[in-house]
Amino acid sequence: MPAGLAFLLLPFSWLYAGIMAVRNGLYDRGWKQSEAFAVPLVGVGNLRVGGTGKTPHVAWLLEELLRQGHRPAVLSRGYGRRTRGPRLAGPADSAATVGDEPWQYYEQFGPRGVPVAVAEARRLGVALLLHAHPETTVVVLDDAYQHRAVRPALNLLLTEWARPFYADHVLPAGRLRESRAGAHRADVIIVTKSPPGAPAAARAAVARRIGRYARPGAPVLFSTYAYGPPRALAAAAGPPAPAGPALLLTGIAQPGPLRRHLEGLGYEIACHADFPDHHAFRPADFAALRAHWRPGWPIFTTTKDAARLADPALAAALAGLPLYTIAVQAALDAGAAAGLRARLPAPPGPRPA
Known part of the structure; x- marks a missing residue:
């Protein structure tokens, strides 16, 4: 956003920030109730609108909770779905x-016994999960940092290295959903998409600036992205060329890191069909893609986008296109991983004989 326009919008940002501050104050003082449940909730969210890497970090948590012996479940709002209510x-x-x-979570973790639910009102979603799956020992809340009607036992706040919350403003002058002071509710703050091998001094500088808004003692951890090998969407497709011209198809908030990863592998992105986050793909969207594509050129996309590309209505438009997904994982160094594990809810004890 141009600096001049952002300056003009600041009064509206102050008004919005004030409304959110009053709302948060009502919850903080107990005048609005936050509901707790029989099992602990682990919240994952951010202050900023747009992609900060929540999905890979939720997946990291589910893997870790399973490893510890938990029976986790995951709850999301289900943004962009065509249904309403708890499901x-x-x-x-x-x-x-x-x-x-949520469909990504279901495909990845459903076969391992992890229930997935969606609900605009998280209270109703948690109740649905616990009723349908009473064996659940912990519920991971995806993108619920501002959803104060439920009370997490552990609140994780994510912020991007390239777009930290402390350098942003509240909507509409910036991209924050609430003021920077909201970071004080976090038990752990994770700086996502950090450059691999970032100097210790640079990390310390970021941690100091975050510390101005965080609660005393809340650790600031750093994570990076680890990309998996290309996986063909169609069983008949062979492996992609190891380098050369390629196309990129995305409907996510921050496609830049994936593009830089592909370019680092030696791919020249001849066309990037860049759609908004959660874009509902239509057959017409692929006409321009086909116009730029040449036989032998791979077309890369994300696992999140692939969930929407599986719509049967798109089958004819995608026929013959060599689409490959690139999975992304959150990677924490040993110290950060240990620090986060230490704060997770204790695993259940052995069941009585």
């Missing part, structure tokens, strides 16, 4: 009925 994901669902990110 458990099942085999008949899709990205259209539960949302692209």
